[in-house]
Each structure stands twice: as C-alpha cells, then as structure tokens.
Amino acid sequence: MSPHGNPEVPASSATEINREAPKASPAAAPAETTGNAWGLWEVFVRSSRGLSHVHAGSLHAPDAAMALRNARDLYTRRNEGVSIWVVPADAIASSDPDAKGSFFESPQGKDYRHATYYTKSEGVKHL
C-alpha cells in the first residue's frame, strides 16, 4: 500500500521490500479473516501450453479450492486458459514503487550486458 496514498500511514514505512498489504485500505477494517469475509486471491492463467502463467486479476474466495473454481468461471469462460494458479494476495511480496531509483539501479550504466554494446563485430557473419 502506498505510504503516500494514505495519510494515516507514516511515510517512513517505505522500505525496499514490502509485503503487499491486502488491497483494502489499512484504514478500513482488516479485510481477511473476520467472520464470513472471504480473502483476496490473485489469479494467474496459462493461456496455452508452452507459455508462462500471467496475472489475470483477483477475486475473493474462502479457500484455495473455491478460489480455483471461481477463477475458472471468472477468467476462463472462453478457453482463455489451460492452467490456473491462485495465490493469497497477502502472500505476495512486492518491491516498493517508490524505491525504483535504488532498487533497480544496478543494471544502469552497464550497457556491456547487451549484445548491441559490441559494435566491432558488425558485418562479421554468424556473430
């Protein structure tokens, strides 16, 4: 949850790795667990054999089995998938969008990691 989006949360909570909070606002009642409220699941769908699972969206369900069934009904009504993963949303750790600068700094200025950096071999066959 963005520390800036919510004035309730001190800005100093901006750490490099954040455990993704449930998508509901921290100011609201805790989204999961309470009473009959169903937890939030993120859905990943493999559209055909040989491809990766790709994030399709999210849904609410009381457990993994129901999450899978709901995901099938919600995200694969037209043969969009051959396999589904469901993951509890609060089990996903995510990098902080605000830490972009330092967290992803390393590859910058390292052009030599790309083949295009090496120009002398241009025109040489099979290289």
Add this chain to the structure above:
Amino acid sequence: MAAQNLQSVPDQPAAPGAAAPAADQGQAQLEAEGQAYFDRVISEDSRIEPRDWMPAAYRKTLLRQISQHAHSEIIGMQPEANWISRAPSLKRKAILMAKVQDEAGHGLYLYSAAETLGQSRDQMMDDLIAGKARYSSIFNYPALTWADMGAIGWLVDGAAICNQVPLCRASYGPYGRAMVRICKEESFHQRQGFEILLELSNGTPAQKQMAQDAVNRWYAPALMMFGPPDDDSPNSKQSTAWNIKRFSNDELRSRFVGMMVEQVRVLGLTLPDSEVRFNEDTRKWEHGPLDWNEFKEVLAGRGPCNSQRLERRRQAHDDGAWVREAAAAYAHKQSMKTKEFAA
C-alpha cells in the same frame, strides 16, 4: 519518486508534540514530490498503479466511477435475467445466460479494480444494497417483451461499448485492464441483440412491430447513457485532464448516433427521432432533444424500476447468505484440520 528523496525523511514518525512541525514539513515535502511524480506520469500518458502516490481527489473520482460502473454491471443483469426462462428457444436461452454471466464477470473485474483504491468489496456491496450507491439509469427501465432483449443488446450494450473502448486507455492501470477484458466480451452482446431484432424484423408484421416498439422505447434512454450534455457535466474537465476520460459525453453520443443510423437500416427499422442528421459544418451527427429531467429523476431513484431492482439485489444477497456462511465455515474447518495434522 526517487528513493534518495525518501531517505531524507526520518525513519520513525515524529513524536506528537515537540517534533510535530518537522513531521508536517516532511509530509508536505512528500506530498509535493508525489504530486510532481503523478503529474509527470499523466503528462507522459503513462499509467498510475495502485501503490503509486495519487491525489486524494483522483482516488475519490476513480473510486466513485469504477464502483458505479461495477454496480451497473451487477444491476444490469436483472432486465435480461428476467427473460432467460421465457427465451423463445434453447439456443436463445443459452446465449442469454452466457451474456448475463458475462455481466456478472464484468461487475467482479470492476469491483477488483475498485478495491485496489482502498475500498473493501463488502463496503461497496453494502452501499449498493442500502441504496447509497448509484448505477447507470438505463437499468431502471422495464424489459417488456422479448424484443427488448434485442434492443438492450443492440442499443444498451452498443452505447456501453462506445463508452468503454476509450476507457481501455484510462490512466489508472487496473481500470484500463478491466476495461480491455470487458470490451473483448461486449461485442458478442451487441451482435446477439442485433440478431434478435433482425429476426423479428424479418418475421411476421406483429413481430416486426414488436421490434420497432422496443427500439422506440430504448433509443432515448440509451443516448442518455453517455451522461449529461457537456455544458452540464462539471466533472468531465478534471477527468479529461487526468486522462480518465478521453472524449466528451456529447462527442461519444454523436458518434453512437452515427453508427445506429447505419445499422438501423440493415434492421429494416427506424430510429424514433426525426431530427437525426449529419451536420456538414461540424462533421458531427446530431439528434433530437432528450428529456434530461427524466434522466435526473431516474438517477435520483424515481425511475420506473428503481425500487424493484434494489429489492431484487437485496433479496439475492440475502438468499446467498447461507452459501457464503457455509463456505467460510467449511474453509475454517479444513484449515483447523490441517493445523491439527501439522501439530
């Protein structure tokens, strides 16, 4: 926002009292940096994602728009669901069921998108059932005959598509992605409606009359789906500046009228509007006056079916309570068993 800027902020929230002014200052600086970052993303026509800083008004506007949109999909199931058991053939029944199921899906995609802005789904549901939330005025009109299934698909889903295609590029990532998914599914909705009308139009004189009557009743309410005229739409300007809205209400309405003029000819029917014309000067389609008083009345809850729609939603929610409770109880029991086994 760059991390090095964040590091200038104290690690611990300032204690109340003595250090408060410093904390205020830090907060103000963060807000300013957040705003600058947000402005840059918008000016580059890039996307805002859930954990990015965003102005409170942007969040509020989106939350209102996306939740109203979600409610519209959910309430919008009702006029058509009423006709599933009366569909004239098994094929039409299956098609109508698939369409209504799609609309439920659209509602769920949109509730998910709204949730990323910090509103719980239960809260949105409660607001709808309590009559505190708005949804599209179109679903407060009755579906009187089978031909209405045609007119709804052709005109109502048609207008929705016109509205929704530009929203695929809305600046808020989750909203845009939900709209892409929705738009892919909508085109079948409009086509099946068109087909129903075409079949009736080519049927007996009574069937053709039924088709024409449905078009007559749904035409004006469908045009009003694009919202009030531009000079009476105070929030449009800000939404456009934020790249949520890409075209004005009147612009989209005019485009829609142009498309309908073409299509109604293929249907062998007419639009109930003698003032439809293409303005050569403005290069835009024009239509006759719409009853905006009626629009406001329906939106305010005084349309022909408002109370019926809400009552039905409430009833469905109550009827489903035992399913939600049972599923939660079962999940709880299973998780206890797993824990016991592990211990």
